[in-house]
Ligand SMILES: Nc1ncnc2c1ncn2[C@@H]1O[C@H](COP(=O)(O)OP(=O)(O)OP(=O)(O)O)[C@@H](O)[C@H]1O
């Protein structure tokens with residue numbers, strides 16, 4: 001009886017979730033095969049690394065967004081908060097001349113504080129997530145411009161900082177395997193995110209809140225506080241994205257960032273996380289982010305103009321959500 | 332011979348890993364009330380969902396007035412004149428009562444371009460009056476209690492003037508006087524030749540209202556009988572597949588160890604609660620009786636901190652406490668099971684085990700919030716076995732369980748938490764008769780361990796069966812208190828429950 005109760009779960013469960021994952025994963029593979037055939041320039045180590053590198057920033061943003069979206073909320077501020085975090089890192093390292101690690105901690109903290117404020121606005125003052133984070137988007141954008149004096153902050157005095165994104169620990173270990181650190185950090189962040197979401201109480205409450213917030217509250221869970229925690233986690237991921245971004249550009253660009261939040265949300269949705277909450281995976285988000293950058297990279301190699309690339313991505317989002325709905329109706 | 336209204340034969344329905352219906356049959360004549368009974372998970376709701384096109388059958392055939400029909404969706408069923416009141420409430424919480432009733436067929440005016448709200452509200456008013464319902468058509472559904480929402484569902488289904496009306500546990504949250512109104516309406520519909528399918532776990536109702544009874548067990552059709560020819564005991568035996576003994580009245584222990592665990596003084600909440608004072612003893616089951624809208628659920632929510640209170644004091648173990656939210660109530664050792672299973676009880680998209688441990692998640696974590704899945708599994712399997720939850724596994728999503736089995740799971744949620752004070756709001760709602768007596772035994776063993784229970788129920792016999800003490804509420808006030816060892820009668824309780832002295836409003840003194 002006991003074994004049956006748990007065992008019965010295994011085949012039905014893993015088969016289904018495998019199928020769910022397969023949809024996104026399968027499309028990613030199909031895309032890769034398609035572009036490899038269409039252009040001989042696509043499936044090269046350097047190009048694949050390029051794709052991964054361009055996924056890293058959006059990918060980390062999307063990881064963070066996955067958390068709030070699973071609660072049934074949204075964070076529109078991640079794009080500009082990311083910029084604010086880059087700027088703060090720049091201020092610490094270049095303007096104030098503090099050590100690089102302080103700059104990193106400062107960047108992460110900036111993200112955390114922004115997430116914390118959004119979280120408090122949402123759960124203490126009852127402001128809907130859409131509006132609270134829209135406001136935070138403006139605030140962060142403005143602050144980034146004010147603090148930087150609207151000019152980029154360069155990290156030329158601290159060459160180490162560049163290594164965070166562009167160096168290659170893996171390349172040092174395995175000669176020839178020159179995968180930039182940004183990619184490594186992205187995958188580590190994904191593993192951390194996945195563990196948080198599936199193995200810890202934060203993740204469990206995250207899903208519970210998204211599934212039925214009021215029932216969760218009436219089970220004695222301090223939903224308000226947990227939501228603040230979750231928005232803060234999103235903020236930390238955003239801070240990390242900001243650091244990666246700054247390191248990759250070797251500068252904090254205060255006017256960048258707007259619009260990144262939508263790409264992050266798109267990656268999350270393509271990855272099968274539902275905007276209505278209660279459902280989603282980190283693996284899905286990683287695949288979603290990869291699909292987006294494989295698509296843009298492949299289309300560029302095929303010399304499809306930039307404007308058309310955006311159109312295609314738009315249709316892919318429609319398709320992804322439609323297929324997801326179909327599958328759900330069947331279940 | 333005239334054709335029956337509905338005939339279903341050899342119906343088979345499988346869900347992933349679950350054989351819900353195995354060659355089931357059912358027949359409904361016009362002008363009859365036909366009960367469909369069986370244990371939780373027997374397949375009653377599924378059978379009726381097949382008839383109304385919510386689910387597609389895998390095999391079998393359906394005949395409507397002698398003609399074979401293929402009901403592929405709910406719209407087809409609606410057109411044929413078949414409507415159903417579902418076990419779970421399906422009203423749009425943000426729309427008004429009238430908007431809900433007329434959704435999809437709103438009265439229009441001026442070349443059908445504009446909505447005719449006036450007409451809609453007028454029609455709704457009429458319908459509400461027929462059912463003696465004292466609510467306004469323009470009230471938002473979210474402001475109504477579960478019982479009233481249930482009444483609105485019933486009115487909505489009736490307003491389609493269907494030939495076949497299926498009621499899936501319509502009375503599960505209703506109290507006697509609303510049930511009387513419902514039964515009066517059913518009698519009228521019968522005279523008009525409407526065929527009614529009546530699903531219920533309240534056995535006493537079957538004798539009162541039904542003409543024939545069909546019993547199902549584990550997805551299998553057992554038998555159909557004339558209600559007049561068969562005893563309730565016989566039906567129960569057929570449902571569970573064996574004779575079960577039913578202790579007449581429980582060997583109640585003395586209860587009330589004269590140690591007050593909870594004391595409420597002068598609790599007030601605008602429009603719902605007026606000057607409520609009572610106390611709860613250690614090892615006691617305190618029943619709260621009353622009609623719809625008496626404020627029982629509101630009282631429970633106020634104590635639990637789910638709603639803010641305007642005045643009043645709460646003492647736990649003689650310590651004054653201030654409870655501003657459920658998480659604090661739980662810290663003080665209070666648990667609360669809501670009456671609204673679908674909206675306030677279940678995480679429908681999550682699995683059985685997560686639902687079971689939702690209130691106790693902290694006990695299943697090691698440092699840094701790391702979750703111990705093995706222990707969660709162990710605990711949920713224990714609950715599943717103890718409460719005989721019918722589910723293929725503890726990894727099954729709650730939405731795939733039958734209504735009664737969902738109820739068992741969320742009841743189990745509070746049993747896993749070691750609360751001193753448990754407030755149960757309609758704990759046996761939708762639970763079959765066999766499981767019910769198991770749950771009564773469980774509650775009795777809980778109080779024997781020194782826990783205290785407040786039990787809200789609209790089923791008076793249930794309250795009389797297991798409470799040590801009973802308080803009765805009416806219009807937000809306590810209008811009566813009884814020790815259950817005297818020979819109190821249902822009539823005495825009903826007298827208090829309808830004691831509407833809203834005139835000379837008693838001023839609050841303290
Ligand atoms: N959508 C579904 N997916 C998987 N299993 C299901 C689904 N719907 C019902 N079941 C299973 O089919 C069986 C019959 O369920 P059904 O809801 O018909 O029971 P019921 O007789 O109405 O019980 P109750 O008295 O508790 O309402 C149950 O074991 C249930 O778990």
Ligand SMILES: [Mg+2]
Nearest residue numbers: 376418733734
């Ligand atoms: Mg049912």
